[in-house]
Amino acid sequence: MDDDVLRITGLRRRFGRVLANDDISFGVRPGEVVGLLGHNGAGKTTLVSQVVGLIAPEAGHISVGGADAVRDPAAGRRHVALQPQAQAPIDGLTPRSAIEIAGRLRGLSARDARAAATALAEELDLGPWLDRRALPEGGGLSGGIRRLTGFAMAVAAPTPLLILDEPTNDIDASRRRLLWDAVRRRGDLGSGVLLVTHNVAEAERIVDELVVLHRGRLLAQGTPAHLRGTHDSALRLELRLPPRGDDPSARDPGLPVRRRVRTGRRTLLTVDADDADIAVAWAASQHASGRIEGYSLAPSSLEDAYLALTAPGGSADDVLERDVPPLEEARDA
């Protein structure tokens, strides 16, 4: 506990009548990548803003690298590098000069800052844009390159704690992979990383721990395997429903479903591997009779578990073990 690079205890913050953060506690150890998941408005950015001293908590403690970040935000900030959700203000700069400046602001010598810019350009495949100037109104550099530059600025010098708020926004698929690898590498080099994202599927590959926020509350935390459920043999049966179609799985008692989540025109069912043949036969008959437009069977993923957790009616304790009512039912209830 004591060697946590970030330790948050009982954090609470309200905006008007909305509790943006309600009694949140968790930690990040050095070398560990912790994913902070949650829908829009779950309170993720509010939490991050309190760690770097932009927002004051109402109650609770934040310790960053041993410093009390609530009492002495300036001391806390010396242990943190943040890539915020907003684009880094680099108009007028080239990615190279932006990374160099960020390195200098984090204590690198001019030579080390130059070396860091070159190395990061290599690591993130920024080379062709490295000396192109960002212009006002989004000119000069694309949103994706700006976002990568913001990431490079945050990691220009190693810091005990690295906080990344949606670092993959606007970034193309191939560079996103480079970025995820770069994030993982920062953890392996000894930084504690707090990764705020809603890209659950991709983040799963690189995080050690996950914290799920929902409407300001901590809903669940644990390793991806733990959150996915202990049954690694579980499968996901995805049903694509017709427009305004009922979910046929909701009223069929013969179907052995462990968990059901409806998102829009998709229903995600979790079934045991042993029941796969029953489930597929059922889905095929539904498809043949036109009640569903299509279906697919795949290994259960963290995204399924995450959607189940944050679905209306879900709760932290027992959601993994029971059926979550589909959206419509929950609304009627």
Next chain:
Amino acid sequence: MHEALTLTAPSSEPPPPAPVQVSLWAGFRALLRWSLASIGAMLPLIVVIQSALAAGIVVGFGFLIPDITPDSALFLSSGAPTILLLTVGLVIVPQGVSRARASGALDFQRALPVSRPLLLLVDLVVWTLIALPGVVIGLLVAWLRYDLSYSFDWPLLVLASILVTTMATAVGFAIAVSLPAMLAQLVSQVLVFFVLLFSPITFPASQLPEWFQAVHRFLPIQPAAELLRAGIASTEFTAQGRDLAVLGLWTAAGLLVSMRALVRRR
């Protein structure tokens, strides 16, 4: 054998990186480079605005006065630099800072491991550098129009220019960080007219109603004009210690409010 025993296995986990240690000077230089690059793009535009404004004041206001005497021309011309400096500080600075607030750029910098007052200092330096050419531009336009001869008091002119710019930038910064963006925009627009038309910069204070003269005794605008005027035409005009005191107080107030807003958490 012995050597083998003393070997220690490499630690599987590297030690966590050390917290940031950066000197004020290194931080200042890096932030200055950043700020100059981002505002630098606006520099040509600001010079154009200042030139147009100078022409407007010196030439345009001249039309209001038929058969302008050399004395009136000198008064008008020696007021032009004040208007240019105040415009940059009270209008362009709040708009820039409001934009930085709205885009998240200000919070980006506030989250950095640098002392937050340093952010204000950097802005003061950069805006002073941008505003100062206004003095030269204003005087040049007036000289071209009226063929005036100035009697510079160089030390006073330099001191007054820096003090007036600092005051205007600090107050402009304070407006932008204490008011909502829309309101800050509005206030800065109103201030242009107040400075341009209702302040004794291009005309003597004695032409204002008594009560308005009293108001201006506590505002920083008239002292700014008088200090600069005394630096530009030192044989015709003198400034008083009181001017310096009023300007200093407004500068301090602007800095205090700005600093507080930068350090405070929401």
